[in-house]
Amino acid sequence: MTTDRSAEDTAPAPFTDLRKWLTHLDRTGRLAVIREGTPLNHRLAGIAKRLDGKQAAFFPKPDGHHGVPVVSGFMSRRSWIAEAMGVPEDQLLRRFREAAANPLPWREVPLAEARCQEVVHRDRDAREVLPIPTHSEHDNGPYITAGLVIARNPKSGIQNVSINRIQVHSKERMAILMLPRHLWAFYKEAESRNEPLEVAVAIGIDPLTLLASQAIAPIDFDELEIAGALHGAPLKVAKCLTNDVRVPADSEIVIEGRILPGVRESEGPFGEFPKYYSAREHREVIQVDAITHRHHPIYHTIVPAEMEHLLLGSIPREATLLAHLQRSFPNVSDVHLAIGGVGRYHLYVQIRKTHDGQPKNIICAAFGAHYDIKQVIVVDEDVQVHDPMQVEWAVATRFQADRDLVVIAGAQGSALDPSTTVGQDFSGGVPPAHSQGLSAKMGLDATRPVVYPEHVFTKVRVPGEDEVDIADEIDTASRIDFEAIGAGT
Template identity: 60%
Template sequence: MGSTDAALPVGADLRTWLARLQATGRLSLARPGARLRFEVAGIANRLDGTSASLFPKPDGHPVPVVSGLLSQRAWMAEALGVGEGELVERFQDACRNPIPTVESTADASCQEVMHHEVDLAELLPIPTHNEHDHGAYITAGLLIARRRDTGVQNVSIHRLQISGPNRLGALLLPRHTLAFFQENEAAGADLDIAIVIGVDPLTLMASQAAVPIDHDELEIAGALRGAPLPVVKCVTNDVRVPANAEIVLEGRLLARVREPEGPFGEFPQYYGERAERHVIELSAVTHRQSPLYHTIVGGGLEHLLLGCIPREGSFLSHLRSTFPCVRAVHLPQGGVCRYHLYVQVHRPAPGEVKNVILGALGTHYDIKHVTVVDSDVDVFDPAEVEWAVATRFQADRDLVVVPGTQGSKLDPSTTDGIGAKMGLDATVPPGATGMRFTRIRVPGETDLDIEELTGPAPVDWQAACR
């Protein structure tokens, strides 16, 4: 059964989305008791992109596991109530026009049950995903950090290794959470945080927005919903969390403490290596009655697309603010939805494409290769982009290489995150004349009704030709 373009209701939560998936034939129920070590991830991977997965009583645990909630671009567009072609524009608009959260005055569903004695293995069914992962990891937790002086919050997703009953190892890459923490650590102070598991798809998408520091992603979630997101203050600290979340872990990032973390299977389909990394100590767990636990399988489509769509919206907004010729951007799956960026431009000024390349490389350190194409090339079709490179690009004229730049530490081809970046100008060269770069086409081809004009060939097809 197909999807519907109706947006999720303003008060939607994770359960609302699961009901939508079930009603449209996109939620698969695993047999009870699937093993948390590898089997949950294996089943989720086999269904990846076609169906979300629901696992009752995994390894006998009373809390069900769900996975694969947003493993198609079309599903993300559906949650927003827009066409797939409007998805990036809609997200871009939300980043530009955030809606402040509203503090809930009613009892929050995420705090229906409270635990001040924390034993993660007992409370939550946390899977082990890939073969060489160090062990169980929380992978779909929205880590919310709050600046003590301003109260501004940041939302992001980090891999979180279960290191003890109330202890997590965290990989903090050079982004806003790390900046918040470093401010506190310089003063010898821990950083209060919360980890939110099980939210509606719009809040999940908003957590990945690439916006300037001190822009609260929960306000972008409000803009995507078209109404303020209700939040509630944590029980043991001042962090505000989505009131209708399934599970909330409260704690703090410990200043001047590092412990071994990793390896873990990451989005480039390689393992992030073991190293001394940041540590979270938990002080409480709150959750709904009969909660659901969301896990994202490392390297799966949900992992890739969650980082892709919000970034496309953010990158498009950033580039258009400087280069009006930019029409569209795309982070293709072949570039692990992080490292390769396609940019579509319309009638750029002479030399402007190289400026667009440099601007695109500066949007985020993850971007490694940028390919710029004209507006007659579909940036969402990798074959079209490759065709443009094959027929419009010359390396001695159109290649930009920037050595010694900051890249992704998860890219194994870099040296601790330091590597080269590259841009390819695959647009028609300025001043091209005649029919040299005119694309062939058959007039009226797209208007033909093929079902009316053709049909299956009969067995005696030769007779039909007489």
């Protein structure tokens, strides 16, 4: 007797462990082991950048830190991220949305089970313990770029998880960039009480928890619960040794500390995701209290503005934006944050158009969904939003600027978009903080009319072209003598 196993039973299991994921990449030819002694100052990032999207880079013995290897680029292709989740690429957003809608509360483990606390350092310089690279040409020193910053809401105690750039510039002080989001709100509440905000920076995280950290969620929503849903089981967490923050128990490395009230220190310049440098400014400061790690830990660094950086930010946003738009417009079928728009600023939306004028409503809804979005292009369902050439074709043939263009001036945009500071007063060295990120928004309706004359907007295709198996059609055994064609006739 035989029984049929469901597709769910036979689906690939998600990769819930960083080391198992790196082993899988190695076995499938997608991890390059770099020779020993790579300098942390620019060279390591340069090698990882050259391999970006082709292979993850593993540095077993970087210069000066032979006890802690460095890895970069293990999430640098969209298909790899889907593979880590255990789903086909076309199911990537659906799976992330399911996890965000059905979070699993984490499970706290005792100290004996917390791998991230196998080794404990107190009163040690993070630059001596960890191989922290200096990435870009004008970066003002070494930066932690792949650390999950975890903090608790001073009012509710509920955690938030984010990735923030952190400059390590002294033995026990690190400057952090906080944009006006949840971590910033937590800090301002603590600072209003003249209290530090307890934080932990977890480095070397499994791919799914890393992805979950970038979800767009309400302020009192712990992204580690989304990680549990992606894992298919509650995420194991451990309480920090010096504060009440809970971190993934299998983290390779954890830096425990406090963001100090009323303290600012110089941070930057730093090469950010728009592929430009952000200015040197005075930022909030983390006081380091302890560094813990696994035996023989692996340090993860993200090369700024390359594919790992852009995809980790764009895919969770896409899932959230798709859900947001479909609540009001169920005929929205897909979205894509274009890599040419640095995975943040340019959104392509695919719809099954039912009413003329509808794309403009969708454009407005998309701008309201996230302030980073600067340009929205709406296309029909026959246009693949993940193919920028098809989107450009739709703009070229279905868009007229005097009829199909939406422009909104003076809206909030990304503070890291350098064009938002053009024309502002730089007499003080940097533009006023309140005016950074003041942006114009542009929407393009690149859809066909609902009703149009026969064939005018019909996409040209050859019947049966999609079913052709070209390997079966080519006669590899035959050779043609082109000079002899027609000879003697």
